[in-house]
Amino acid sequence: MKKIALKMLITACGLIAATSIHAQSSWQPTSTVEFIVPAGAGAALDTAARQLQNLLAKENIVKNFVITNRPGGNLAVGLNVLDQHPGDGNYLMTLTTSIINNHILGSLNRSYEDYTPIALLFREYVGVVVRADSPIKNGADLIRIMKENPNKLHIGVATSVGNHIHVGIASPLQKAGVAIENLSVIPFKSSGISITQLLGGHIDVVAATTPNLINALKNDKLRIIAIGSPERMGGALSNIPTWKEQGVDVSTSSVQGVMGPKNMTPSQIEFWAKALQKINDSKEWQTFLEQNQWKPFFYGPKETRALLDQEYASIKSVLSKLGLAK
Template identity: 30%
Template sequence: MKKIWLLAASALALAACSEEASGEGETFPTEPIEIVAPASPGGGWDLTARSLQKVLEDNELVEEDITVTNKPGGGGEVGWQYLSEQDAHTLAVNSSLLITNNLLGTSELTYEDFTPLATLATEWQSVAVPADSEIDDVEELMQKIKDDPSAVKIGVGPALGNDDHLSFVQAAREFGVDPKKLNFLVYEGGGDVLTALLGGHVDAVTTSLSEVKDQHLAGDVKIIAISSPERLPDIEDVPTYVEQGIPVEFPHWRGVMGPPDMTEEEIAYWDEKIGALVETEQWAKLLENNDWDSFYKDSAETAEFFAEQTELYEGLVEDSGLGQ
């Protein structure tokens, strides 16, 4: 099998340095590092992988070459399947799909088939209504749904079972609405949910904050709740779910993991490197560009976090009516 390296322009300069250094000893890593983005270029996973690559290289945290490979397909399945057959020099980006794919029956893989290395960043979920909507807070919305679930059209996309969908399911459940009765209109395309909201074709949407933040600032839509623990800068007028009496804190996280059976030395290496990465200014800048919040957890914390998340998602998938 031929390994093919994607040559990022920035990598060229570093290639020379790393060659000098690679003779030093037997310590991990001894080969170039490959970061798998289990999606096409341009999406969230791809951006995460390329941000990792860029920050690790620009700050000279890792001496070996780093390449990003795109292995799209099956909601991460193709790339993760590939990772499970590699050695410790390959990493892959992940998100909650790692957990939900299995619960939704689209994958045999679970997080236990890999070595969690870190949770990196998160976006927050939001609920938004049209600017001229008479609904002003999430409690009003939920009450309306409770009175007549079919009367409130909720836009979501691109597929049921994602965080946009399940975060709203959790909120509805906490409010005492049967999530199976929610009237979701599922929009397949990337921005279709937002179009539907701006055009008044739905009564509310549940989506990641970044999708609607600028529209909110421009006064085109009204965000009525965010899933973060506290209010966020830039949009301090938007209350959290918790403030409004609905105990929901819902991160839409991204992280990075390695193949199964990594040694303690290898895990420690990445804990150190990624720990340093999240402290860099460049990383902070990238987070800001993407509207992500830092959500760093080291390998041990991430393993624990995955266990908690699996339990949460099991319940949500079941309650949403998508359970197998």
């Protein structure tokens, strides 16, 4: 009898926790929620979105949460959906640093200021990879060579010149005194392709984000020489030195979060911010981030807006030096 009573109590507590977000907000989704991912199925952005979907359902926060993949147009294809639903809290989209880069590059005529930033969820760091037989053993070797001749080495990035990965390798080189406007940077459709080109000897260096670095570690023909995290990563990347450890005081990362259309109401923003905070605090989400070597990093709406302003200024400075800012 006591076991039955205890089970009923646990169930009741679970229901209370699951419905608390709805009770605290005067708004809640009134129909199916569409979450737009500006990348194809299976991409890193898509992987994170689908974990959000799973946990929102598991926590009984949102059951009808549909993900639609809308890659292309330098985010414009996905943003077009938000543009069609101003003030509608049933539409959300991945917030990525690319919206800043693309606006500064002039390839996107909209910025984060035209939408409603809701939360930041994690940071993704950029590392540098060479072949194991390369004379480049560490960050100092790379800097020395690049100072002597900035375009001597061919650098592979995914998926476009001027994106967060390009900035992720240009920033520490600029800080170290390399003339980054003269770099030879080659874009590829994915980091997988750029690493294949590196293995084949067609390029000399690859800049890639943490999930791709984990894959690179599995290949004994590759060497990771630096990562842009402020301190060493854990797990599989714990032996990789940071740029700071190698004398270059810089951190290179991109952020990922959630945003909605313009003109969202305070109660809509409050609902989603609390929902995402709850997901962020869950053990399942933290484990998921750890598996992908993504750094937990939760900011609410106001903090998110302030950080995006800072990121915009920082990224514009690098892209201007590269001669890419419009």
